[in-house]
Amino acid sequence: MSNHFQFLEDKRIDSLAKANAIQNYHKAWNAFRKVHEAGVPKFHRKSYAWRYQTNCQYPKQKTARLDNGTVCFEDRKHIVVPKLGRLRIKGAQQRLLDRQDETRIGTVTISKDAADRFFLSLQLGSDTPFVSKLSRTNRQIGIDLNTENFLTASDGRTIANPRYYRTIKGKLAKAQRTLSRRQRRAKKEQRSLRESKNYQKQRLLVAKIHARVFDRRRDFLQRTSTALIKNQDLVVAEELRSKNLLKNHALAMSISDVGWRSFLGMLSYKADLYDRQFITVSPKNTTQTCHDCGFVMGSNGTEKLTLADREWICPQCHVHHIRDYNAALNILEKGLQKQQKAQSKS
Known part of the structure; x- marks a missing residue:
């Protein structure tokens, strides 16, 4: 693949990210052959939102913990990720970091949404349950x-029903009309939308309104x-x-x-x-x-x-x-x- 796409040879790209992309590609085709419902697998269209996956490895460790892999926690506010280095995060739960049992970090997903917010998702594994069993309620x-x-x-x-979308529908419609005007103006002036500062500023505002509705509903x-x-x-x-x-x-x-x-x-x-x-x-x-x-x-x-x-x-x-x-x-x-x-x- 690197022979066809030279940018993939860039040393700043995580090799495991490429391996995960290839693996996901094969999984998509295998699922299509089994199910035949969602149509032929296609590449994601270009978007302001993106994500990639990497993996935590324990090359010389006898035990797997949250602080000794290639992806590891330094403290509650910082985590180390291959190629990205030391990242400041909003905060991990202290009860997770205090676990004395062996806890392995598996797949790591780094993503950015349309509102320019970054997220880090960790797949964790352990022989000890992360939550304790609840007593029966007989209900x-x-x-x-x-x-x-x-x-x-x-x-x-x-x-x-809180109806989050309806409560913000008017504000969203007004913001989208402004976005459409700026899009038409940029096209009329033959400017790229990605280079139009006014368009990008308004696009980000619309994306943040959508994100607010999504977060409240979730x-x-x-x-x-x-x-x-x-x-x-x-x-x-x-x-x-x-x-x-x-x-x-x-x-x-x-x-x-x-x-x-x-x-x-x-x-x-x-x-x-x-x-x-x-x-x-x-x-x-x-x-x-x-x-x-x-x-x-x-x-x-x-x-x-x-x-x-x-x-x-x-x-x-x-x-x-x-x-x-x-x-x-x-x-x-x-x-x-x-x-x-x-x-x-x-």
């Missing part, structure tokens, strides 16, 4: 994700998912088909803003981390089914519930239902049935 919960609020739980609790999702996993032995949610939901243009912005897919991903890995159980079930008829008698709306000549029907009365048992709470109960019941089937097979 299970089903959650219904919806656009009316963020979620409704089977115990009756609701968590409001913090909310992290806190909510951690609380659910720590306080329940079993969490059940619907399988999401976000791609189909986004086709509804009336709801597309609300669905994108809420971050359901990221939330379910957090629940999944945190359940493994804290030795809890997280189950997803089919969403079929969870909203339309009466939890008390099992009657399904849309059958026996009845009409199906629409998104406008927030409350309804079962035509068979005449029980009054709050739409999302009833759905959460049905989701929990489906999850318990799925759990029992899995246990009986094992």
Whole structure:
């Protein structure tokens, strides 16, 4: 590869970064051959955001620790990375640096986002768990994700949707209009956008607004998912088909803003981390089914519930239902049935 691209022979480039890029290239093609869903692998387009990966090595060390590899912590505020040297970081958790057990640093990812913020991500490995096991709570919960609020739980609790994007939508639109004007002016004057200082200044402002929304949403999702996993032995949610939901243009912005897919991903890995159980079930008829008698709306000549029907009365048992709470109960019941089937097979 270096024969075709001379810049790769630059001694300032980490050799392990090139090795990781080649490895990721082969992984992409292997995944394509197995799955055939996402299309032919392509190179990332040129962007203001970038990242690369390297690896920590322990060439002459008998034990692997956080302070004796090619990537190592000097103290809580400084880390050494090959080719980049000594970097000042915002701060590592002291409880991590105080670990007396053998802790190996594996893959290291250095990245920069569109808002010109730099990040360092470390893959750590150890025979000793990084978190202690939690005691059993003997509680299970089903959650219904919806656009009316963020979620409704089977115990009756609701968590409001913070709608971070909507709160900043006006400011973002104004900043984007200014960015478009500066882009048109730069093109009219035949100036490169990367060399246009006014354009770059405004681009950075727009990127920072997006980053602020992303950070606030991620913090909310992290806190909510951690609380659910720590306080329940079993969490059940619907399988999401976000791609189909986004086709509804009336709801597309609300669905994108809420971050359901990221939330379910957090629940999944945190359940493994804290030795809890997280189950997803089919969403079929969870909203339309009466939890008390099992009657399904849309059958026996009845009409199906629409998104406008927030409350309804079962035509068979005449029980009054709050739409999302009833759905959460049905989701929990489906999850318990799925759990029992899995246990009986094992």
